[in-house]
Amino acid sequence: MxxxxxxxxxxxxxxxxxxxxxxxxxxxxxxxxxRTHRAYTDQSVSEALINLLLAATFSAPSKSDLQQTSLIRIKDPEKRKAIAELIPTMPWIGTCPVFFVFCSDGRRIQQVCKMRGKEFANDNLDNFIAGVCDVGIVLQAFINAAESLGLGCCPISVIRDHIEIVSELLELPDRVIPIVGMCLGYPAREEIISMRLPLTVSCHTDRYDDSALESLINEYDQARDAKFSWPKEVQKYTTRFGIADFYGWSEDKA
Structure with missing residues (x-):
């Protein structure tokens, strides 16, 4: 390609x-x-390159210029080990050269208000959503910048299953919430490009229209399976639903 x-x-x-x-x-x-990379070489990522990556990352847009994202780089081996042990199915958390935790930071603006002697007026759901959305924007900027530098990434959303433990481990104050982890390093191999839903499914004009969704999803399942088939051993909840003869994207996500 x-x-x-x-x-x-x-x-x-x-x-x-x-x-x-x-x-x-x-x-x-x-x-x-x-593409997502879960295997990395032993080559370290220089501090200079990380500085460049972070500068590019935080050049991303931010809702109302509130800048409600904080990154925590996990350099302490014991803390990294503790996080990795929470998610044993993802050993790359412990083996990647660099690991970050991306946090929604609702504390900073609150502290700024205190500094200026003003009431924090946006203690509401909209501000919380804005902070989480900012993390997503920063996350994508990080990945784009990293890949342009020849690095590979693997976001770890499962970290949210352990919010309380991770928050305590990283000494996060109130309003600072761990949203996603991020593995970073030089890829050890070339990974596959995952097929995405057709743009006719995801992009609409003037109104939302999913009238052809079933046929488009069926076509997508078949096309994706032709490039990469899920092995039977990775099928989910087989004790409840049995083993499917055909296991496409929609079956996996349903």
Whole structure:
């Protein structure tokens, strides 16, 4: 997959009309070629490169310029081990060269209000949602920047299953919430590109329309299975639902 058109065709199963100069945008090629990396080489990531990565990361947009994201880099081996032991099915948490925890930070603005002698007026659900959305934006900026530097990433959403333990381990104050972990390092191998839902499923015009959803999902399941089939041993809840003869994306997510 050497061209942007090829990557799009592989990712989505088809391609729409594209600009004639589409391959003149290398940054888009990196983003379109995104893949998750769980195996890393022993090569360390330099502090200078991490500084560059973090500067690019925090250049991301922020709702109302509130900047409600904080990253915690886990360098203490005991803390890293403790987090890894919470999620034994993901050993790359303990083996990746660099590990971060991305937090929604609702404390900072509250502290700023105290500094300026003003009441914290946005103690509401909307502000909480804005903080979590900011983490998602920063997360994507981190991944884009890392991959443009030749690094690989693996977000760890399961960290939210252990919010209380992780919060205590990282000494997080009230209003600072661990949302996602992040493994970082130089990829040990080239991983697959996961197919995404067709843009006809995800993108709408003027109104929401899922009238063709079932047929489009069935086609997507078949196309994705043709590129990568889930082994029977990774099927979920087989004691309850049995082993499916055909196990596509929709069966896995249902």
């Amino acid at each position: 050497t061209t942007i058109k090829n990557i799009i065709e592989y990712r989505f199963g088809s391609t729409a009309e594209l600009p004639s100069d589409v391959d003149d945008y290398p940054a888009l090629q990196v983003q379109l070629g995104h």
